[in-house]
Amino acid sequence: MTVIFALLSLLLLATAVGVVAFRNPVHGGLCLVMNMLIVAALFAMLNAHFLAAVQVIVYAGAVVVLFLFVVMLLNAKLERPQFRDKVYAIVGLGTVAVLFFSIFPLMDGAAFGKGAVQSVSLLSQAPIEGTTANLGRILFTKYLYPFEAASFVLMAALVGAVLLSHAKPQKKIEG
Amino acid sequence: VEFIILLAKLFVVFNVIMGLASLCTWVERKGSALIQDRIGANRAGAFFYVEDLPFKSKLLKFLLRPVFAVLRVLGILGIINTLLCDAVKALLKEDFVPEGMPVLLHALAPILAVAPVFIAFAVIPLAPDFVLGGYHIRAQIADIDAGILFVLAMGSIAVYGVVIAGYTGNNKFSLLGGLRAAAQMISYELAMGLTMVTMVLIYGTLSFYDIIEAQKQVWGVFLNPVAFVVLCIVGMAETKRCPFDLPEAESELVAGYFTEYSGMKFLLFWLGEFAEIALFSLVLVALFFGGWHIPFVDLPDGWLGALIGHAIFMGKVVFLSVVQIVIRWTLPRFRYDHLMNIGWKGLLPLSLLNLLVTAAVLLPA
Numbered sequence: 094m095t096v097i098f099a100l101l102s103l104l105l106l107a108t109a110v111g112v113v114a115f116r117n118p119v120h121g122g123l124c125l126v127m128n129m130l131i132v133a134a135l136f137a138m139l140n141a142h143f144l145a146a147v148q149v150i151v152y153a154g155a156v157v158v159l160f161l162f163v164v165m166l167l168n169a170k171l172e173r174p175q176f177r178d179k180v181y182a183i184v185g186l187g188t189v190a191v192l193f194f195s196i197f198p199l200m201d202g203a204a205f206g207k208g209a210v211q212s213v214s215l216l217s218q219a220p221i222e223g224t225t226a227n228l229g230r231i232l233f234t235k236y237l238y239p240f241e242a243a244s245f246v247l248m249a250a251l252v253g254a255v256l257l258s259h260a261k262p263q264k265k266i267e268g
Numbered sequence: 269v270e271f272i273i274l275l276a277k278l279f280v281v282f283n284v285i286m287g288l289a290s291l292c293t294w295v296e297r298k299g300s301a302l303i304q305d306r307i308g309a310n311r312a313g314a315f316f317y318v319e320d321l322p323f324k325s326k327l328l329k330f331l332l333r334p335v336f337a338v339l340r341v342l343g344i345l346g347i348i349n350t351l352l353c354d355a356v357k358a359l360l361k362e363d364f365v366p367e368g369m370p371v372l373l374h375a376l377a378p379i380l381a382v383a384p385v386f387i388a389f390a391v392i393p394l395a396p397d398f399v400l401g402g403y404h405i406r407a408q409i410a411d412i413d414a415g416i417l418f419v420l421a422m423g424s425i426a427v428y429g430v431v432i433a434g435y436t437g438n439n440k441f442s443l444l445g446g447l448r449a450a451a452q453m454i455s456y457e458l459a460m461g462l463t464m465v466t467m468v469l470i471y472g473t474l475s476f477y478d479i480i481e482a483q484k485q486v487w488g489v490f491l492n493p494v495a496f497v498v499l500c501i502v503g504m505a506e507t508k509r510c511p512f513d514l515p516e517a518e519s520e521l522v523a524g525y526f527t528e529y530s531g532m533k534f535l536l537f538w539l540g541e542f543a544e545i546a547l548f549s550l551v552l553v554a555l556f557f558g559g560w561h562i563p564f565v566d567l568p569d570g571w572l573g574a575l576i577g578h579a580i581f582m583g584k585v586v587f588l589s590v591v592q593i594v595i596r597w598t599l600p601r602f603r604y605d606h607l608m609n610i611g612w613k614g615l616l617p618l619s620l621l622n623l624l625v626t627a628a629v630l631l632p633a
Contacts, residue, residue: 146417154424162450
C-alpha cells in the first residue's frame with residue numbers, strides 16, 4: 094500500500110510538471126489527463142470510490158477532453174521558448190515558494206513523512222459500505238448552503254458563457 | 269484459495285468478453301450478408317476434403333472424415349474466416365506508423381480504446397451468488413460501492429483512445445474523425461449519465477448486484493420505459509455505430525480516426541467496438557431486463573442455479589447485441605447537425621424531464 098502510494102505521488106508530481114514542461118500542447122493535455130487519473134486513483138486508495146469515479150467522469154472524461162478538442166481544432170503548433178517564458182517561470186516559482194512556505198508551518202514533521210502514509214493506510218481500512226449514501230446525506234444537510242451556492246455560481250458562469258458566445262444582435266439592414 | 273477463485277473469475281470474465289466479441293464479429297460479417305442478400309464470408313475451410321490430404325493411410329483418412337465435415341460446415345458458415353483467418357492476417361500485416369508522429373502515442377490509442385471497456389466488465393456480476401466448497405462466491409471481479417459510476421468513468425476514458433488516434437493519424441481525415449467522436453461522445457454522455465441516475469433513483473443503489481436483485485418481480489423496463497428508450501439511443505451513439513457512425517463515416521472520412529491504423533492495432537479498435545457493444549448490452553440487461561431473473565420463475569440455489577442464471581443473462585445479452593447489429597445494417601447515417609440536435613435538444617431535455625418526474629413520483633414513498 095505504502096509503495097503504491099509513494100509511486101502514485103511521484104507520478105502525480107511528474108505529470109504535473111509535464112503539463113507545463115512539454116512544448117507540444119497535446120502532450121501537455123495528455124499529462125493533465127494522467128494527473129487527473131492519478132488523483133482518482135488516490136481517492137480510490139482511500140476507499141472513496143464515489144469521488145474517484147466522479148473525478149474520472151467530470152475531469153478526465155469531460156473537461157480535459159474539451160481542452161484537447163480545442164487544442165486539436167485550433168491545430169496548435171509547438172510552443173517556442175520565448176523571453177516571456179522566463180518571466181512567467183520566475184513569477185510562477187515565486188508563487189510556488191509563497192504557497193509552500195504558507196502551508197509548511199501547518200505540517201508538523203510527523204504529518205509530512207511517516208504520518209501521512211499512516212493516515213492513508215488508516216483511511217483505506219475504513220468501511221466501504223455506504224460511502225456514497227453518506228456523502229450525499231452530508232452534502233444535502235450540513236453543507237447544503239455551500240453546495241447550493243456553488244451550483245449557483247456554476248449556473249451563472251454557464252449563462253454568462255452562452256451570452257458571451259452569441260454575437261451581438263446585428264442591426265437589421267434596411268431595404 | 270481466494271487467489272485461485274479470483275484467477276478463475278478473471279478467466280471466466282475474459283472468456284465471456286472474447287466470446288461475446290467474436291460472436292458479434294461473426295454476426296456482423298455473416299448477418300450483414302444475410303441482410304444485404306449477399307453470401308458473405310464462406311471461403312476458408314470450405315474446401316477441406318480428406319481426399320486432398322497428402323498421405324495414403326485409409327484408416328487415418330476415415331477417422332479424420334467427421335473432423336473435416338465439421339470444419340467444412342464452420343467454413344461455409346464463415347466462422348473460420350472471421351475468427352481465425354482475419355486475426356492471423358492482421359497479425360502478419362505491416363504495422364504502419366505515420367511519419368513524424370510519436371510511436372508511443374500511436375500505439376497507446378488502440379490500447380486506450382480497448383482496455384477501459386474490458387476493465388468495466390469487472391464490476392458487472394454475471395450470475396447470482398452461489399456457494400462452492402464452503403466459499404461464498406460472487407460472480408464479479410470487483411464489488412465496489414459505485415458500480416454504475418465506474419462503468420460511466422471507464423466509458424469516458426475510452427474517448428481518449430479515439431482522440432489520440434485522430435491526432436496521431438497526422439491527416440485531416442483522422443483529425444476530423446477524432447474531433448467528431450469527441451464531440452459526439454461528450455454530448456451523449458450527459459443524457460446517458462442522467463438516465464442512469466434516474467434508474468439509480470428507482471433502485472436506490474449504485475451496485476449492479478443489488479440492482480439486478482431488485483428486479484426479481486418487475487423488470488426495470490416496465491418501471492421506466494422512457495429511460496430505456498433514451499439509454500438505447502445514447503448507447504448506440506456511444507459505441508459509434510451506424511446510424512451514429514459519423515466519426516468513421518467511410519463515405520466521407522476514409523475510415524475516420526483509425527484511417528492510419530493497420531494490422532493488429534486496427535483489429536484492436538474493432539475488438540474494442542464489439543466489446544463495447546457487449547458491455548452496453550450487459551448494462552442494459554442489468555438495468556432494464558432483470559439480469560438473470562425471469563419474472564415469476566425462481567432459480568434453484570447453488571452452482572446449478574448460478575449456471576442457469578448465467579445462461580439466461582447471456583441469452584438476453586446476445587439477443588440485444590444482435591438487435592444492435594441489425595439496427596446498424598438497417599438505418600442510414602445521420603447528418604451532423606441532426607446528430608447534435610438529437611443529443612442536445614431531444615435526449616437531454618427528455619432525460620432531465622424523466623429524472624424530474626421519476627423523482628416526483630418517488631418522493632412520497
